[in-house]
Amino acid sequence: SQQGEEDPQALSIQEGENATMNCSYKTSINNLQWYRQNSGRGLVHLILIRSNEREKHSGRLRVTLDTSKKSSSLLITASRAADTASYFCATDNAGGTSYGKLTFGQGTILTVHP
């Protein structure tokens, strides 16, 4: 089963609005990563947050991590039509020899209307 579960499954907003996506996971992690996927393309890494970090920023992206609740959120501020894509969280699970294997959630489909 998937470690990360995103919520909502789909999100539709207007340009200029903020978009918030949530991710929950079940086991302890080394880090949590967010990826973006345009339709029919490969995934692109957006941001990585380590288990000892609580918040991280990158441009219009803000990621929070609450390890006590085993959850993370991705906020995209001032969204643009070009932000339309699927967004996935992925966990690098703690323990053992992970070799960077990531467990992906089912993703949130974000549609930004111009």
Next chain:
Amino acid sequence: SQTIHQWPATLVQPVGSPLSLECTVEGTSNPNLYWYRQAAGRGLQLLFYSVGIGQISSEVPQNLSASRPQDRQFILSSKKLLLSDSGFYLCAWSVLRGAASPLHFGNGTRLTVT
């Protein structure tokens, strides 16, 4: 800079036919390599990963196999395709060396088994 090439982009194969998908990475040495499958544009499932030439770990039992004949070449194969092998196959690399490292994905191969 590092690049990853994955081909073909699309493939339509009859049930029972063989499969060979190839992935090559440029601009880095001794990368970790991964094959993921994505069904219906949703979450990714890790199929195989490799930390070195000839070293392949399988994550799920299935009709597929992987090989790494050269440091930066990763091949996904099947002797006889099943309908359930249809999906979007993604190759990725990372340079995990005891620290968190994101995955870098190719553009994927859309496989349809008819």
